Amino acid sequence: MAEQNTQITAIRIQNVTKSFGTKVVANKDVTMDIYRGEILSLLGENGSGKTTLMNMLAGIYFPDSGEIFVNGKPVSIRSPYDAHALGIGMIHQHFKLVDVFTAAENVVLGLKEEGKFNLAAAGKRIKEICDAYGFDIHPEQKVYDMTVSQKQTLEIVKALYRGAEILILDEPTAVLTPQEADKLFSVLRNMKAAGKTVIIITHKLQEVLAISDRVAILRKGEFVGAVPTSEATELSLTEMMVGKKVELNIERPDPVDPTLRLQVRNLSCHNHEGLPVLQNVNFDIYGGEIFGIAGISGCGQKELLEAIAGLQRVDENSEIIYDAPDGKRESLIGKSPKKIKEMGVSLSFVPEDRLGMGLVGSMGMVGNMLLKDYRRGHTPLTETKPSKELAEEVREELEVVTPSLNTPVRRLSGGNVQKVLVGREIAAAPAVLLTAYAVRGLDINTSYTIYHLLNEQKKKGVAVVYVGEDLDVLLALSDKILVLCGGKVSGLVDARTTTKEEIGYLMTNLPEEVHTDAKPEEAAKEDGQQ
């Protein structure tokens, strides 16, 4: 039955554009069709606009221009309520559930049903839905007692209860174990069999090939194309996703006299839910080179940098050893940023979250220059004079546009915020400079200014770590590139000889010996032995 339906258009997105502020265009003139009864994968790199596009179907955002048709009729989806009325349900990456409510209470929350409020009847209907699709949740169960996988299931039930015919799942497997993911896929197949349309947002190629009928690819906010999964391979999808190699005119001086600066051994850590985010990561960083780190968001690059900076608790047996230029060796494990600084380790860190971690949004440039040096001087008073001078210097050298040195940096544009942060971190004359997404959201000129600054540091013998999402830039700027996939190292490549496809492939695939697919086989073997 589903086969017959595949060519009926359920949703048509026509020339939809959505931008945030004046600079960030999340979706540009996207036109695509979603067919009834299919499982469609929406594939793209970080920041390619997948979630934004789907949020417009779910009523979270409203398009700047363009039209959306549902079942052939033009619609205006102004709120999630409108989306429900059109039979569109979205399961967000971050669940929107009330912890202290039961499953049934969460499902009926916000519904304006006629007649008396009847939780028992709702529970009965929920039970029916669960039985029909094989969900294992009970209407009476409290959300705080649920596993992550059950919470996700509940979100799906919530959408189905509201009569969703089209389900959108935003990176549904990101929070699931491989076994739970398999279970989810069989649920999705059941739903397809029942005639529902399913869209999953993902950047995992194997999943795309495993579950979907068709793949639609977005790149930098634009629709690249859609192909039937049967005709796609991992390589062809990677190419569509990352695009042709773009020649960037970024200079890359050869490393002069690289010296070992940082040794990372067996680095492992867990997140708040106790899931592993980094597993046995090993690498060396040398002064005088730019060490690139590539990976899909959530692959552990954030935790990796924070572990080095003393902001992330790591597992036992992890080792991070700093080789000072004067020959001393110091372990950085278990040391706070203050301690690391007091040890004489000059480490600078440009975190991903600029205003939430690197800067104080409500303070001006002067206040922010003070952030790492506010302890300067022996009086209880802060010494603002050197910070004022530094702020003046950064403003001039990096051409920061700000009404005054005391204008809260929150009010500056993204590029200027980043310049303030990078300027401060470089001014500290570091031996190791960690940067996470240093050019995210910046225009071309500012980006080149930042690349130039990083190269300047490299020439001075600083060990520069560059975590980036634009593969073209990573390839053009770095000397070596470490590729992470799901918290594990999937490769360490020479940036001068590698290709974009190779990195794109490594980002989504682990080398065979540590491949997750190997696990069930091993388990099977062990079973056999018993």
Place this chain on the structure above:
Amino acid sequence: MSKTKEVKAKEPLFHIVARDVMHPGASFGIRVAAFVVALLLSALFVWVTVKVDLITFLKTMFRGAFGMDKVFEAEGFENAWTALLSSYMWATLKAAAKLLIIAVALGPAFKMRFWNVGAEGQVIIGAMAAAFVMYHYSTMPGPLLLLVMLVVSILAGGIWGLIPAFFKTKLNTNETLFTLMMNYIAMKIADYFYNLWRGAKSALGMINQTSRAGWLRSLWSGKDAAWFRNEDLWFMIIVLVFTVLMFFYLKSTKQGYEIAVVGESHNTARYAGISVTKVMLRTMAISGAICGICGFLLVSSQSHTINSAMAGGFGFTAIIVAWLSKFNSFTMIGTSVLIVALQNGSMLMANTYSDRGFSPSAADVIVAIMLLMVIGCEFFIKYRVMFKHSAKEAKA
């Protein structure tokens, strides 16, 4: 199951958009406008209920707040001073000083985004501690007794503030609920000692009424000038000193800087190597300690006794003062005077027109209208409402 409703292809009528930044003059204008609107609304309310016209209303309000009857007519400084002490103006300043010091104490906690709503209890417990020393060690030499009272008040208030901070840092308890509940514990402790000390008497009365041990005025001798011996005046001076100190503490010290960073983002604090736990404990100890000092001042200079209502709800009103002043100590001076002026002004309205049925509760309505307007206008300073029409223009 599908119930596809017709969804009209129409844009929403208006958007609410966060403002980037508003010109200081414009935001001041909005606030003044809100104040005027509030006055007019109150006048309308008064006209409808008790038929008092706008001019009389404003005159009565002003007199109740800042009236200085007989002060300027008095001959000689001594007489003018005596007249001032019994004027409405003096009552307003006296109450404003009390409100101000509590708001100043809340400043650092609020700047740290630690919602300390326990000032009422911290003041009471500070007052309790001072009264305890005063009651049991009245034979100590005067200045020493006052010093011990001060130290004990600081400790009591500080510890009272430290407790919720401790649990917040250890167990991540909600500080708003915690500090709120601590108020009632403090009140009950005050009730207990009040009844204990009262014994068979109908009321406790002033402690050390005859010896005046532990009274601030026991420090001066009879030779000092009358104005110099005025305890209220010293209360105000001490409060102003704290206001100035707090302003510079928050603005220019390393600890003040740490408070600002922790208030902005715990992650940024960690990134800068600031211990959030340490800053939180220290700041709440300071916040509580200043409330404790307020308690000491109330006992030693204003009431000379204790009861559970001695903070008079000012611990709660001070929250509004601190917020309206954006946690700026100097702004708090004006704000606390304004709030007390409103309360006292509308109280005179109630007293004057009680025969027409204008009760103290009706007076509260005037204060409420004012606060609603002043707080409500912040919305228009932070956001602007864009209608369909203007939304398109803004995009272009």
